[in-house]
Amino acid sequence: MARQGKDSHCSFCGTPKNETLMLIEGLDAYICDKCVNQANVLLAQELGNKKGKAFDETFKLLKPVEIKEHLDQYVIGQYDAKKVLSVAVYNHYKRLSQKIDKDEVEIEKSNIMLVGETGTGKTLLAKTIAKILHVPFCIVDATVLTEAGYVGEDVESILTRLLQAADYDVASAERGIVYIDEVDKVARKSDNPSITRDVSGEGVQQALLKILEGTIVNVPPQGGRKHPDQKMIAVNTNNILFICGGAFDGIERKIANRLRTQAVGYKVKKDEVDLDLKNLYKYITPQDLKSFGLIPELIGRVPVLTHLDPLDKEALRNILTEPKNSLIKQYVKLFNFENVNLKFDDQVLEFIVDKAMEYKLGARGLRSICESIMLDAMFETPSDNGVKELEITLDYAREKFEKSDFKKLKAA
Numbered sequence: 001m002a003r004q005g006k007d008s009h010c011s012f013c014g015t016p017k018n019e020t021l022m023l024i025e026g027l028d029a030y031i032c033d034k035c036v037n038q039a040n041v042l043l044a045q046e047l048g049n050k051k052g053k054a055f056d057e058t059f060k061l062l063k064p065v066e067i068k069e070h071l072d073q074y075v076i077g078q079y080d081a082k083k084v085l086s087v088a089v090y091n092h093y094k095r096l097s098q099k100i101d102k103d104e105v106e107i108e109k110s111n112i113m114l115v116g117e118t119g120t121g122k123t124l125l126a127k128t129i130a131k132i133l134h135v136p137f138c139i140v141d142a143t144v145l146t147e148a149g150y151v152g153e154d155v156e157s158i159l160t161r162l163l164q165a166a167d168y169d170v171a172s173a174e175r176g177i178v179y180i181d182e183v184d185k186v187a188r189k190s191d192n193p194s195i196t197r198d199v200s201g202e203g204v205q206q207a208l209l210k211i212l213e214g215t216i217v218n219v220p221p222q223g224g225r226k227h228p229d230q231k232m233i234a235v236n237t238n239n240i241l242f243i244c245g246g247a248f249d250g251i252e253r254k255i256a257n258r259l260r261t262q263a264v265g266y267k268v269k270k271d272e273v274d275l276d277l278k279n280l281y282k283y284i285t286p287q288d289l290k291s292f293g294l295i296p297e298l299i300g301r302v303p304v305l306t307h308l309d310p311l312d313k314e315a316l317r318n319i320l321t322e323p324k325n326s327l328i329k330q331y332v333k334l335f336n337f338e339n340v341n342l343k344f345d346d347q348v349l350e351f352i353v354d355k356a357m358e359y360k361l362g363a364r365g366l367r368s369i370c371e372s373i374m375l376d377a378m379f380e381t382p383s384d385n386g387v388k389e390l391e392i393t394l395d396y397a398r399e400k401f402e403k404s405d406f407k408k409l410k411a412a
Contacts, residue, residue: 010035018345026105061131064090074128074325075121076318077309081114084306085129085243088112089177092241096135096175109238111212111301113183114245116308119362122245126179136166136176142246143185149204153223159235160223168221170233177241184246187293205298212301214238244302254282254291258349259283281307311362316353327366331374338382342388347394348373355401372404373397 004025008017011029020032062070067086075082088110095107114122123139130137138161146152158178166173186204212215218232259275277280284307286299311319321328326346335342352373356365373392381387 004030011100014085024038038338040234053309061093061254062090067129067132070132071125071128073127074323076322077311078116078121078125079316080380081116081121081125081306081308084112084304085125088196088241088243089133092135092177108400109214109241110304111242112244112304112306113289113302114243114306114308115248115251115281115289116245117281117310117362118247118249119364120308120311121363122308123179123181124363126181126243129374133177136162137179138162138165138176139181142180142183142204145186145204145207146200147207150200150203152200152258154220155204155211156219157223158211159219159237159240160221162240162282163219163221163233163235168233170235173240174236175239177243181245183244184248184292188295189293200292202295205295209297209301211237212242212298214240242302248289248292250294251284251288254288255280255283258285258288258291279308279310311358313353316356316363316366317349320366321353327370331370335368335381336380340381340387343389343391344394345391348392348397351394351397351401369401373400375404376400 004017004023006017008023008025008030009015010020010023010032012031012035015032015034017023017030020034023030023034024032024036064083064086067089068082071082072087091107092109095109098107116122126139130139140158140161144153145157148154158180159173162173162176162178163170166176175393186201188202188205188207209405214237216234216236220230221233253300259280284305286305289299289305290296309315320326328349332342352366352369355369356362359365359369361368373396377390377392381390
C-alpha cells in the first residue's frame with residue numbers, strides 16, 4: 001500500500017491531501033473524494049443506474065372500486081372493461097408486494113385483451129389509468145413491429161419504451177405495465193400457408209410469445225436494430241403486465257357466423273336468449289380471435305378477454321359534456337384564452353351527436369364534427385376584440401356543417 005505523507009496528492013486530478021475531504025490510498029496511487037463522486041456519476045450514466053429502487057409499498061394502494069371511480073371521471077360507460085382493468089392493476093400491485101410463503105403459492109400474472117370498435121375508449125382507458133399508477137407505464141403501437149431482420153421495429157422495442165419510462169432503471173421496469181395498441185393489425189393475413197413470410201403479421205405474433213409469457217430479453221437501450229457491438233440490457237418480463245387492445249374490424253361477422261351455426265338443426269334451446277345484434281362484441285370468445293387471425297399460442301398467453309360496448313346516442317351525448325376533459329369544456333377553455341365566453345345550445349349538442357351516429361366514427365367523430373362547426377369562429381374571434389360572448393345556435397351549427405367537406409363523407 002502507498003503511504004500517505006504531507007506531499008501526497010490525488011493521482012487522477014493532482015489535488016493535494018490538505019485540499020481534499022478524504023484521500024483513499026491504493027497500491028501505488030491515491031484517489032480523492034471528488035474523483036470518486038465523479039466516477040459514480042459516470043458509472044450511473046453508462047450503466048443506466050442498474051441498482052434500482054425497492055418496490056415502494058408505503059403509498060396508498062387504491063382498491064378496485066376506487067380505481068374504477070377514477071376511470072369514471074374520464075371515460076363514459078364501459079362498465080365491464082373498467083372492472084377488468086381495475087382488478088388487473090390491483091392484483092398487479094399485490095403480486096409485486098407478495099412474499100413467498102411456506103406454501104410456495106406464487107401469484108402469476110393475467111394479461112388482458114381489450115376488444116372494441118374504433119373510438120370506444122380503449123387507448124383513453126390506458127392513458128387514464130396511467131395517471132394513478134406508481135409503476136412505469138408505456139403505450140406502444142403494434143403497427144410498426146416486424147419480424148427480426150426486416151425493415152421496421154423489432155418486438156424488443158416494446159421493452160425499450162418501458163425502460164425509457166422507468167429512466168433506464170431495470171428493476172423498476174421489470175414491475176411495469178405495457179399497453180400494446182392496435183394488436184389486431186398483426187393478425188395473420190390469410191389461413192393459406194404461402195411461400196412468402198408474413199413478417200408484419202404472424203412473424204410478430206411468434207416473436208411476442210416469450211415476451212408475454214415471461215423470459216429474459218436482451219433489449220437495445222436506444223431501440224432500433226440490434227448490432228453485435230451494442231451493449232444490451234437484460235430485462236426479465238415475468239412481472240410485466242401486458243394489456244393488448246384492438247378494434248378487430250370485421251370480427252362481428254365471425255361472431256355472428258359462430259352464433260348462427262350453433263343454432264342449426266333440432267338442438268335449438270327453447271329458453272335461448274335473444275341476441276343483442278347491435279353489440280355482438282359482448283359474445284366474443286378466444287375462438288373468434290383465432291378465426292380473425294391470431295395464433296392459438298398468443299391467445300393462450302392473454303387469458304383475460306373483455307370487450308368495450310359500441311357507443312349509443314346517450315353515451316355520445318355524455319362524452320360531449322360529462323368527463324373532466326370533455327370536448328365542450330375544451331372549446332370553452334380555448335375561447336377563455338381570448339376572454340370570450342362560449343355557450344352551446346342543447347339543440348346543437350343533439351345535432352352533433354346525430355351526425356356522429358350517422359357517420360359511425362365513435363367518440364373521435366365528435367371532435368371532427370365540432371371542428372367543422374367551430375373552424376370559422378376560431379379563425380375570426382382572436383382578431384375581433386369586440387366579441388365577449390359567443391353562443392352557438394342550431395342554425396349556425398347546421399350552416400357551418402353544411403359548408404364543410406365533412407358532410408360529403410358517407411357512413412361506412
